Amino acid sequence: GQQVMQIPQYQHVQEGEDFTTYCNSSTTLSNIQWYKQRPGGHPVFLIQLVKSGEVKKQKRLTFQFGEAKKNSSLHITATQTTDVGTYFCAGLTNAGKSTFGDGTTLTVKP
């Protein structure tokens, strides 16, 4: 079945450093979504990418969708303590099923 792999599993950074998480699919995706889960909270939708090579920005967050629509990345510039949490990607296949990656947990040392 479809697999969505996400790396790294954990990332510890000093406040102000950059952070990137990567999402890779074994199959071509119709779209990819990113979610953030704060510690003790529930996943909350951040953004959706649909087009090949698409890049979207939300303040310090930059999201990219690969040209082959099989991979995606989330990059945070100059992390802040408010960025802590687990970031999940979710890929939608042409068969109409979404699969979540296992998430990358970010901790930020002040």
Place this chain on the structure above:
Amino acid sequence: NAGVTQTPKFRILKIGQSMTLQCAQDMNHNYMYWYRQDPGMGLKLIYYSVGAGITDKGEVPNGYNVSRSTTEDFPLRLELAAPSQTSVYFCASSYGAGNTIYFGEGSWLTVV
């Protein structure tokens, strides 16, 4: 709009007991999902539904049952609770495949 509401928030079960986690959404979404999340781990899909009267298994359906008699409600039934079912359970909904998935606040279940 309340969004996705799930109850109870916390529950302790004894081995062998049964219970139902309730989930309701008021967004007129067609798709509803149940995920479980073990400590420090990702989201595992238990069951999902694409509309009233239709349910399907996800990755980890064993030990659970669901029903979808209405668009709004999607209860998850645990039969014969086992310690391996200790987890956080999230109900979620979306308008359709590939649309934004809205999650409930979670139900923390401990089986002892």
